[in-house]
Amino acid sequence: MLELLEDLFSYSFVVRAIVVGICVSLCASFLGLPLVLRRYSMIGDGLSHVGFGTLAIAVPLGLSPLKVSIPLVMLAAFLLLRIRESSKMQGDAAIAIISCSSLAIGVIIISLTVGMNTDVCNYMFGSILAIKQGEVYLCVVISVVILFLFVFFYNKIFSVIFDENYAKASGTNIEFYNMLLALLTAVIIVIGMRIMGAMLISSLIIFPALTSMRLLKTFKSVVVCSAFLSVVCFFMGVVISFAYNVPTGASIVAVNLISFLVFCLISFFKRKKELI
Amino acid sequence: MKILSCVQVSVKYESALALNDCSFELDAGNFLGVFGENGSGKSTLLKSIAGLVKPNSGSIEFHDIKKNDIGYMAQQTGIQKDFPASVYEVVLSGTLCRHSKFYFYGKNDKKQADKNLELLGIEQLKRRSFQELSGGQRQRVLLARMLCAEAKLLLLDEPMTGLDATSSKQMCHILKDINSKGTTIIMVSHDIEGTSGFCDRVLHLGGKEC
Numbered sequence: 070m071l072e073l074l075e076d077l078f079s080y081s082f083v084v085r086a087i088v089v090g091i092c093v094s095l096c097a098s099f100l101g102l103p104l105v106l107r108r109y110s111m112i113g114d115g116l117s118h119v120g121f122g123t124l125a126i127a128v129p130l131g132l133s134p135l136k137v138s139i140p141l142v143m144l145a146a147f148l149l150l151r152i153r154e155s156s157k158m159q160g161d162a163a164i165a166i167i168s169c170s171s172l173a174i175g176v177i178i179i180s181l182t183v184g185m186n187t188d189v190c191n192y193m194f195g196s197i198l199a200i201k202q203g204e205v206y207l208c209v210v211i212s213v214v215i216l217f218l219f220v221f222f223y224n225k226i227f228s229v230i231f232d233e234n235y236a237k238a239s240g241t242n243i244e245f246y247n248m249l250l251a252l253l254t255a256v257i258i259v260i261g262m263r264i265m266g267a268m269l270i271s272s273l274i275i276f277p278a279l280t281s282m283r284l285l286k287t288f289k290s291v292v293v294c295s296a297f298l299s300v301v302c303f304f305m306g307v308v309i310s311f312a313y314n315v316p317t318g319a320s321i322v323a324v325n326l327i328s329f330l331v332f333c334l335i336s337f338f339k340r341k342k343e344l345i
Numbered sequence: 346m347k348i349l350s351c352v353q354v355s356v357k358y359e360s361a362l363a364l365n366d367c368s369f370e371l372d373a374g375n376f377l378g379v380f381g382e383n384g385s386g387k388s389t390l391l392k393s394i395a396g397l398v399k400p401n402s403g404s405i406e407f408h409d410i411k412k413n414d415i416g417y418m419a420q421q422t423g424i425q426k427d428f429p430a431s432v433y434e435v436v437l438s439g440t441l442c443r444h445s446k447f448y449f450y451g452k453n454d455k456k457q458a459d460k461n462l463e464l465l466g467i468e469q470l471k472r473r474s475f476q477e478l479s480g481g482q483r484q485r486v487l488l489a490r491m492l493c494a495e496a497k498l499l500l501l502d503e504p505m506t507g508l509d510a511t512s513s514k515q516m517c518h519i520l521k522d523i524n525s526k527g528t529t530i531i532m533v534s535h536d537i538e539g540t541s542g543f544c545d546r547v548l549h550l551g552g553k554e555c
Binding site for chain 1: 428448474476477496
C-alpha cells in the first residue's frame with residue numbers, strides 16, 4: 070500500500086491532479102448541499118453538458134479550455150435560473166433542453182473539426198492527465214475564493230435555503246444568493262470536469278451531501294461530513310484508478326456510491342434499533 | 346399609530362382573480378384575524394403584504410416598518426421535510442436579518458436565541474433536529490425565529506394547521522402574549538370560533554365574485 074502511494078506521488082501530473090481535485094471536491098461538497106436541498110441537483114448535470122459543448126468550441130480554435138468554458142457556463146447558469154424564475158417553462162424541462170442541445174452541438178463541432186479522438190473521450194469521462202501546470206494555480210485560487218465566499222455567506226445561505234419565503238419577506242435578496250450559488254457551481258463544474266469528465270462531474274456535487282444527509286441531521290454536521298467524505302472519496306478514487314488502471318472519474322464515483330450505500334445501511338439499522 | 350394601509354388591493358393569478366379590492370388599515374399593536382372561505386384570498390393577501398406576490402392594482406404601504414421588521418410564516422408545506430437543521434440553527438438564523446453587513450453570529454445573537462427558546466418553552470428541543478419535531482413544536486420553533494428577528498409585524502398563515510385543540514389553544518395564548526408586548530400580528534385562519542376571541546380586529550374576506 071505504502072509503495073503504491075509512493076509510486077503515485079512520484080508522478081508530477083498525479084500530484085497536480087490531487088491538489089486540484091482536493092480543492093474541487095471541497096468546493097463541490099459545499100455547493101452541493103444547497104443545490105440538493107433546493108432540488109437543484111440537475112443543474113449540475115445540465116451545466117456539465119454545457120461545459121462539454123464549450124470545450125468542443127475551445128479546442129479546435131486552440132483557445133485555453135478553462136478561459137472559454139468558465140464564462141460561457143456561467144452564462145448558461147444565469148440563463149437557467151432566469152428561466153426557472155419566469156416559470157413559463159418547467160425548470161427541469163429547461164435544464165434538459167439546454168443540456169441535450171449543448172451536448173449535441175459539442176459532438177457535431179468535434180466531429181466536424183478534430184474528430185472523435187482520445188481528447189474528446191477525456192472530456193467526456195475525465196482524465197488525470199488533463200490538468201496542465203499553469204492551470205493548477207488558477208484552480209487553486211478559484212477554489213480558495215469559493216471557499217471564502219461559502220464561509221462568509223454560510224449563515225445567509227442557510228437561512229435562504231431553509232425557508233426562502235421567510236427570507237424574502239424579511240428583506241433578504243434571494244435572487245442574489247440563488248445567482249451566487251449557480252455561478253459558483255458553474256465555475257467548479259468547469260474546473261472539475263477535467264478530472265471527472267463532463268458525464269460524471271455532477272456526482273461530485275450531489276453525492277457527498279446526499280450521503281451525509283442519510284445519517285446526520287444538523288446543517289453544520291452535514292456540511293463538515295460532506296466535505297470530509299468528498300475529499301476522502303476523491304483520494305481513494307484516484308488511488309484505485311492508479312492501481313487498477315481504470316478511469317479516474319468513474320472510480321471516484323464508484324467510491325462515492327459505496328460510501329452512500331454504507332451510510333444508507335447504517336441509517337437503516339439505526340432506525341430499526343430505535344424501533345425495538 | 347398607523348403602520349400599514351392597504352388600499353383596493355387586487356391580485357390575479359394568470360387570469361383568475363385571487364383577491365378582489367381589499368382595503369384596510371392597521372395600527373401598531375393590533376391583532377388582526379383574517380377569515381374567509383377557501384379561495385377568498387386570505388393567503389394571497391398575506392403574501393402580497395409580505396412582498397412575495399405583486400398586487401395587480403391597489404397599494405400596500407408601510408409606515409415606520411422596514412422590510413426586515415416583517416416576519417412571515419407560511420403554511421407548513423414551505424419547509425422541506427428532509428432538511429438537516431437543528432432547532433438551534435433555525436432559531437439563530439432569525440437574528441440574521443438584523444445584521445446589515447456582518448454575517449456571523451455574535452454573543453448577543455446566541456443569548457437572544459436562548460432567551461426566545463425559553464420564552465416559548467422549547468429550550469429542551471435545542472439540539473434536536475427540526476425534521477423530527479411535531480407540528481406544534483415546529484410552529485413554536487418558527488415563532489422563536491421570528492422573535493429573534495425582532496419582527497414588529499408578524500404575518501401568520503394558518504399557524505394552527507395540523508395542531509390538535511390543546512396545542513392550538515396554547516399557540517393562541519403564546520401569540521396573544523407576544524402581541525401584548527407590542528408586536529403587531531396578522532393571522533389568517535379558517536377557524537373563526539377558535540381564534541377570533543384572541544383577535545382585537547377581524548377582517549372577513551368574501552367569496553369569489555365572478
